[in-house]
Amino acid sequence: MAIELLGLLMGMIGTLLAIGSSIFWWNEQDKKNEVKKYAAEREFGHIKNALIQQSSSLANEFQDIDRKLDAIKDDVQEIKFKLNVEEK
Numbered sequence: 001m002a003i004e005l006l007g008l009l010m011g012m013i014g015t016l017l018a019i020g021s022s023i024f025w026w027n028e029q030d031k032k033n034e035v036k037k038y039a040a041e042r043e044f045g046h047i048k049n050a051l052i053q054q055s056s057s058l059a060n061e062f063q064d065i066d067r068k069l070d071a072i073k074d075d076v077q078e079i080k081f082k083l084n085v086e087e088k
Contacts, residue, residue: 079085
């Protein structure tokens with residue numbers, strides 16, 4: 001009888017250890033997932049900010065190009081005027 005109780009007790013202890021370790025594993029996985037989620041959100045934020053900066057820089061470059069093209073256009077018109085060339 002005592003051996004049967006000891007076997008039953010050992011089985012219960014083993015079951016409780018398995019359940020406890022499963023709960024611990026799930027908890028650790030949840031923590032890891034939270035860290036990964038935070039890292040992904042942070043990385044996305046960095047990429048988003050970089051794209052915003054690149055877009056702004058590109059817009060500024062196009063404004064510079066427009067100003068330079070306007071200056072070239074004015075110079076060409078002045079040259080045509082001085083050479084008495086008709087516009088087409």
